[in-house]
Amino acid sequence: NAGVTQTPKFRILKIGQSMTLQCAQDMNHNYMYWYRQDPGMGLKLIYYSVGAGITDKGEVPNGYNVSRSTTEDFPLRLELAAPSQTSVYFCASSYTSGGNYEQYFGPGTRLTVT
Amino acid sequence: GESVGLHLPTLSVQEGDNSIINCAYSNSASDYFIWYKQESGKGPQFIIDIRSNMDKRQGQRVTVLLNKTVKHLSLQIAATQPGDSAVYFCAEGDTDKLIFGTGTRLQVFP
Numbered sequence: 090n091a092g093v094t095q096t097p098k099f100r101i102l103k104i105g106q107s108m109t110l111q112c113a114q115d116m117n118h119n120y121m122y123w124y125r126q127d128p129g130m131g132l133k134l135i136y137y138s139v140g141a142g143i144t145d146k147g148e149v150p151n152g153y154n155v156s157r158s159t160t161e162d163f164p165l166r167l168e169l170a171a172p173s174q175t176s177v178y179f180c181a182s183s184y185t186s187g188g189n190y191e192q193y194f195g196p197g198t199r200l201t202v203t
Numbered sequence: 204g205e206s207v208g209l210h211l212p213t214l215s216v217q218e219g220d221n222s223i224i225n226c227a228y229s230n231s232a233s234d235y236f237i238w239y240k241q242e243s244g245k246g247p248q249f250i251i252d253i254r255s256n257m258d259k260r261q262g263q264r265v266t267v268l269l270n271k272t273v274k275h276l277s278l279q280i281a282a283t284q285p286g287d288s289a290v291y292f293c294a295e296g297d298t299d300k301l302i303f304g305t306g307t308r309l310q311v312f313p
Contacts, residue, residue: 093246120299122300130305130306131292131303131304131305131306132247132292132303134300137299137300139299145299147300179246179247181246185299189235190235190237190252190294190296190300190301191237191249191252192249192301193249194246194247194248195246196245196246197244197245197246
């Protein structure tokens with residue numbers, strides 16, 4: 090299994106541009122998550138999904154959108170990039186059953202908005 | 204809201220010594236806790252987890268201790284090695300998601 094994959098690894102955006110961060114998992118996990126991590130800080134939850142067709146806001150959803158049309162994919166959309174969205178973005182997935190919350194993380198996408 | 208936090212932002216230990224990383228949580232109803240290790244430039248990796256019906260759980264060179272009375276969680280690393288240098292996060296389960304603490308950086312010096 091490839092686990093959780095993310096593309097691209099790096100991206101530089103100009104203010105106001107849009108982009109989609111891709112995330113895919115091949116573990117048949119029902120839950121998927123998007124986090125952002127600012128330098129020297131912890132993980133902040135942006136959006137998450139408990140299954141195909143279902144998404145929920147996390148702690149910091151403003152400026153982002155998500156969709157979950159399949160179990161495998163969970164793309165994150167930035168519509169109007171702002172410097173405050175400069176961060177490292179991590180996607181994660183889990184098979185949450187019986188109170189098991191272990192999440193598997195992708196390698197991250199480093200985004201710079203200038 | 205509920206939060207998970209850490210006492211020490213940076214911990215420096217000598218190679219071969221034991222390391223103890225602490226974490227305080229505030230939701231007394233949490234029944235699941237987990238530790239992650241994050242190396243520079245990588246995503247977090249699972250280390251060990253523990254349920255609230257346990258006080259202690261051991262893995263390979265790592266032990267997690269849970270004190271529900273004072274809502275405290277700790278990660279002990281035995282015989283710390285240079286490869287243990289990383290940021291360590293604790294997190295607690297909250298329905299469908301995890302709530303992460305801010306992290307502790309572990310530095311191992313020879």
